[in-house]
Amino acid sequence: MIYLPVDSLDVRHNFALEYYLMTEKRPSEPVLLLWSTTPTVMLGKFQTAENELNRPFIDAHHIAAVRRLSGGGTIYTDQGGCQFTLITPDKDTAIDFSSGLSLITGALNQIGIKAQNDSRNDLVVDGRKVSGSAQYMINGFRLHHGSLLFDANMDWMAQALQVDPVKKQAKHINSVHQRTVNLIEQKPNWTAQEFKRKLEKALLNITGAQIGYLTAAEKKHLQEIAGQRFSETAVWRSDNRKFDHVHKRYLTGIGVVSVAFNLDQEQHFSAIHLSGDFFSNINLQQFERSLIGKAYQQRVVTPIIEHQLQQSPIKGLQPEQLTELLF
Template sequence: MIYLPTDSLDVRHNFALEYYLMTEKRLLEPVLLLWSTTPTVMLGKYQTAENELNRPFIEANHIAVVRRLSGGGTIYNDQGGCQFTLITPTQDKAIDFTSGLKLVTRALNQIGIKAQTDSRNDLIVDGRKVSGSAQYMTDGFRLHHGSLLFNANMDWMSQALKVDPVKLKAKHINSVHQRTVNLIEQQPHWTAAEFKQRLEKALLSMTNAKTSRLTPAEENRLQTIAGQHFSEAAVWQRDHRQFDHVHKRYLKGIGVIAIAFNLDSQRCFSAVKISGDFFSNINLEHFEQSLIGKAYQQGAVAPVIERQLQQAPIKGLHPEQLTALLF
């Protein structure tokens, strides 16, 4: 394993670093990153910003906003927490959090943090979330990145994020604050910097990682990638279409899935939009286009959905569930 230290607190730089390592550097060994950010909200690839983010609060407090290339839900983090990234060469195209979460959990346990995995993609302490993970794939590589909350500003988190009422109801909670906790409750005498240093030491010891750094030319390349793929303006771009039908559901182990659509005078799909906090490598534009012109009948739609999900599955979702949601 190779460890690449990064001192940047700019989430766009750090996401650009991930992307560069996945698509251009393409190292033949696994890569580990451990990094922090200024106050930042990170939107999942398939989410809609206006549904997830409190824009007036975010802009008033100069909180950075970025859309990830991975699915999952929106997270908040700041210098009171940190992020981990694991990039693994693989030909397996399935989303799988097992090995990454196992490594991070072992490291946390080693430094005296009693964390464990839950059934999906989170790490929890006493039933409350301390870490959320997400993944995306490129040709030949899997990227697993996640947050770790040590002493993050929970009040800002609560005000910056708008959690879907469908999800809150399904989880039997009233707010994001109720479900999350800072790890400082377990180690109240540590600073966030000390937590990160201890975690770094444990991870390097467990993986025998070799430390490496990028060249100045490579660092310059990251600036270009950040502008191309992680601009704030792109997050706030809106889909101005008006939809007549919106079907939404929280599916345990999968997440929130919403399907908005219009039908023409012949009861055929004329517009479709799918969004949510699910995990997938799916090209939603291609998926949505595959339904345009199809009759709004289960017999016509079911084979299309099955073919699309065979090509790019949504983690945990059976095609029949998505068909049922449409109807």
């Protein structure tokens, strides 16, 4: 394993680094990163910004906004916490958080924090969330990245993020504070910087990773990738289509799944959009094209959805669940 030290607090630079490693550097062994950001909100790949983010607050407080290449939900990060990234050569395209979470849990336990895995992608301490993860695959590489809250600004988190009412109702929560906690409650004498240093030491001890470095040319190239792939305009660019039908549900172990669609006079799909905080490598444009022009009939739609999800599964979701949501 290679450990690459990351000094940048710019989320776009750090996402560009992840992307560069997977698509161009293509290492022959796993790569581990540990990094932090200035105040930032990270939108999941399949989410809609208007539903998840409080833009007036984000703009007023100069909070960076970026869309991830991974699915899952929106998170808030700042220098009161840190992010981890594990990039692994892997031909398996199924989303699987187990190995990455085991590594992080082992490191946390080694520094005296008794975290454990809970639900699909979270780590909890005493039943409250301290870490969320997301994942995506590109060309034979798996990327697992996640956040760790140590002394994050919970007030800013609560105001910057909008929890979907469907999720609020399903999970019986009223605010972000109800389900998240800072690890400083476990280690009140540590600073966020001390926490990150101790975690780094534990990870290096567990993995035996060798320290790697980027060249000046590589660092310059990351600036280009950041501008091309992770611009702020991509976060706020919205789908301007108006939909007559919107069916949304929170599915345990899967997340929020929303399907919006229009039908023409003959009751054929004229427009459709799938969104949510689920995990998948699905190509949304391809999925939507497969249904345009098809009759809004369960016998017609069922085999199409089965084929699409067989090609690119949504983690935990059975085809019949999506069909049921449509109808």
